[in-house]
Amino acid sequence: MKILILGDVYGHSGRxxxxxxxxxxxxxxxxxxxxxxxxxxxxxxxxxxxSLDEMFAAxxxxxxxxxxxxxxxxxxxxxxxxxxxxxPANIPALAPGRGAGVFEKEGVKFGVLxxxxxxxxDAIDCPFQRAEAELVKLxxxxxxxxxxxxxxxxxxxxxxxxxxxxxxxxVYGTHTHVPTADERILPxxxxxxxxxxxxxxxxxxxxxxxxIILKRFTQKLPERFEEAHGPAxxxxxxxxxxxxxxxxxxxxxxxxxxxTKA
Numbered sequence: 586m587k588i589l590i591l592g593d594v595y596g597h598s599g600r601x602x603x604x605x606x607x608x609x610x611x612x613x614x615x616x617x618x619x620x621x622x623x624x625x626x627x628x629x630x631x632x633x634x635x636s637l638d639e640m641f642a643a644x645x646x647x648x649x650x651x652x653x654x655x656x657x658x659x660x661x662x663x664x665x666x667x668x669x670x671x672x673p674a675n676i677p678a679l680a681p682g683r684g685a686g687v688f689e690k691e692g693v694k695f696g697v698l699x700x701x702x703x704x705x706x707d708a709i710d711c712p713f714q715r716a717e718a719e720l721v722k723l724x725x726x727x728x729x730x731x732x733x734x735x736x737x738x739x740x741x742x743x744x745x746x747x748x749x750x751x752x753x754x755x756v757y758g759t760h761t762h763v764p765t766a767d768e769r770i771l772p773x774x775x776x777x778x779x780x781x782x783x784x785x786x787x788x789x790x791x792x793x794x795x796x797i798i799l800k801r802f803t804q805k806l807p808e809r810f811e812e813a814h815g816p817a818x819x820x821x822x823x824x825x826x827x828x829x830x831x832x833x834x835x836x837x838x839x840x841x842x843x844x845t846k847a
Contacts, residue, residue, distance in 0.1 A: 586693070587614055588731065589839075590822040591621035591645070593759050595785025595792035596629045596812035600636060602784060602819050602843060604643045610839070611644055614823055618688075618695050620731055622759040623648035623670075624656075625785070629792050629812040631656030634663060637670060647671065647688055649699040651735035651760055652706060673701035673735060675715035685719040687726045693828065695731065696723035698753075700745070702736025702760075712736075713748055720752060728831030732756045739765065739779045746777035754831045755824050757781050762791035764820045764838060774832030782820030787842060789813030816843040 589611065594603055603621070611619065626636035630653050640648055647669050654660055654672045664672050664682025674684020685698040698719050700712040712734070723730050730753040734745045742758035749756050751773025757780075758765070764782025771777050783792060790798040794813045801808050821839040826832065 586826045586828045587616045588695075588755070588824050588826065589614060589616035589619045590731070590755070590757055590781055590824070591619070591784050592764065592781030592820045593622045593625050593651075593762055593783050593785070594640065595625040595762070595783050596627075598812070598814060598817035599783070599785035599792075600626060600639050602817040603645070604639060606819060606841060607644045610819075610821070610841075614839075616823065617693065618690055619645050620647045620649065620697060620733070621645045621784075622651065622733060622735065622781075624651040624653040624735070625792060627657050629810065631660060632663060632670070633657050633659045637663060637667065641669065646690060646695075647686070647697050649697065649733040649735070649759070651701055671697060671699040673699050673709070674719055675700055675710040675712045677710065684715070685723060687723060693729070694727040695729050696727045698723065698730060698732045700732060700734050702734065702738060702741045704736065704738035704741045706737055712745065716745070716749060720749070724752070729754050729826060729828070730831065734758050735760045737761065742779050743777070746771055746775065750775040754826055755822075755833060755836070757822055764840070766838070768822065768836045768838055770833050770836060774830070776824045776833035776836040778822055778836070778838070781822050782840075784819045784821070785817055786813040787816050787818045818842045
């Protein structure tokens with residue numbers, strides 16, 4: 586059994602390459618289940634119903650989020666009305682929505698847990714304690730559990746990988762928009778990668794127009810972020826699981842790009 590995980594889908598370019606290339610990627614990899622991080626779907630910041638529906642129509646089964654979850658007002662209602670959209674489980678419990686769920690597809694149950702780190706990020710609840718609590722409920726229904734650790738620090742992501750090793754199928758990082766070359770199977774059978782990377786505009790600085798970022802760095806003046814356009818890249822993680830144990834047999838990075846003009 587194979588599962589396809591897409592890194593942060595960023596803005597129009599990211600949505601376009603998912604809509605045009607995902608179906609073929611699913612067919613080629615024979616992936617049974619697809620998860621994508623969608624906190625940057627709408628213009629690079631937040632989620633709208635229209636952008637979320639595009640992902641589901643393209644073949645994504647579950648969308649996770651992160652620190653940009655609430656950037657669009659739509660999200661406040663979406664996380665309540667759309668069970669396939671998760672927000673980080675360790676944000677305060679009074680917030681709407683849920684951070685974990687079990688999703689059945691073709692008779693197989695897939696557990697998905699969305700967490701957010703605290704190093705260089707907002708002061709929220711402990712992701713390790715929240716993972717423990719959510720894991721008890723998820724493991725009652727399935728051994729196949731995917732964990733999106735949306736975090737800045739690779740050390741915090743890796744710590745979560747070892748913390749959950751042998752108890753979940755895969756722990757993968759999102760948020761930095763830069764794919765890491767450390768995909769591996771941990772000692773007790775859990776797959777891990779520090780960051781899947783961005784699915785979005787190639788010629789950008791983590792999705793934003795390069796001229797805006799350069800101005801901020803060279804002049805230290807405030808500049809409103811705007812999503813970059815042009816050709817897109819798609820970064821993903823493909824994991825093959827033992828459907829009985831839920832542990833990883835193989836794990837591979839995938840990368841493709843739209844054609845760029847010379």
